[in-house]
Amino acid sequence: MATENALIDGALRNWHSNMDRVGRFFRSLSDDDLQKEIAPGKNRLIYIWGHLSATNDRMIPLLGFGERRYPELDLIFISQPDRAVPHNFAGEAMGDMWSQLGDLLWSEFAKLTPAEWLDRHQAASPEDFEREPHRNRYTILLGRTTHLAYHLGQAILVKR
């Protein structure tokens, strides 16, 4: 059990560290900064922050933690590219959402046993999971952590 917990602890530390870096980076920006593109013709910073927030919100039902808090984010930040859907999200509202979702996920993570981490996530059917036991909560945590890092690497290209 000690071994299992240490492995999970490592993954939680990595998640937390990336969440913290993303949150600190975006909170340091003005609303004008958030309108900047990461590279010419590419996504704006506000889009990346919204995309990561929507991804976190989707983790709530995916990991069996309850209902989504901000399902309206998907249309703007996931299913459509940047600038396709007009919106009024600015830094303060985004920062509040980021904290709320981060706190919610973190407190739910803390309740899971190792066996629950390895249980299937809600996008895999019991039959899928029988064939592909890696479609579990733990691999979602790992994959979402690399997803944070992937977009953080892009966002950080914009100097203030």
Added chain:
Amino acid sequence: MATENALIDGALRNWHSNMDRVGRFFRSLSDDDLQKEIAPGKNRLIYIWGHLSATNDRMIPLLGFGERRYPELDLIFISQPDRAVPHNFAGEAMGDMWSQLGDLLWSEFAKLTPAEWLDRHQAASPEDFEREPHRNRYTILLGRTTHLAYHLGQAILVKR
């Protein structure tokens, strides 16, 4: 034991998937493409590939797998910024190095038991490790996986 192995399997899958994406992306580029910058005034693609290769090479002694294969990469791709040190690395040599290092790490990973994954890495002294048991091989694997994703997110901004 089954639980421990499933947790480690998840982390190895995430590493492998990111290594594979990075390798496929860079191999698809010509030597001219590799000279492109990820954004105006930022690192060139060849530098990012070299930086990730050097990081992989450093994992060999860090994880106790033996001597480094390409220690000369550090001066060009780690300790100095892009363009500071002239070099002649091009796609074919980089691709060979990438495969060799990826194969070496992968075959060493496969030999480790869960307890060995949780043993200290070589940049932590026994005293450090006593105080900070998360300074182990497993958290290096997780951290290096997010590092791959961080730079892949940047590299991918360059359209061919």
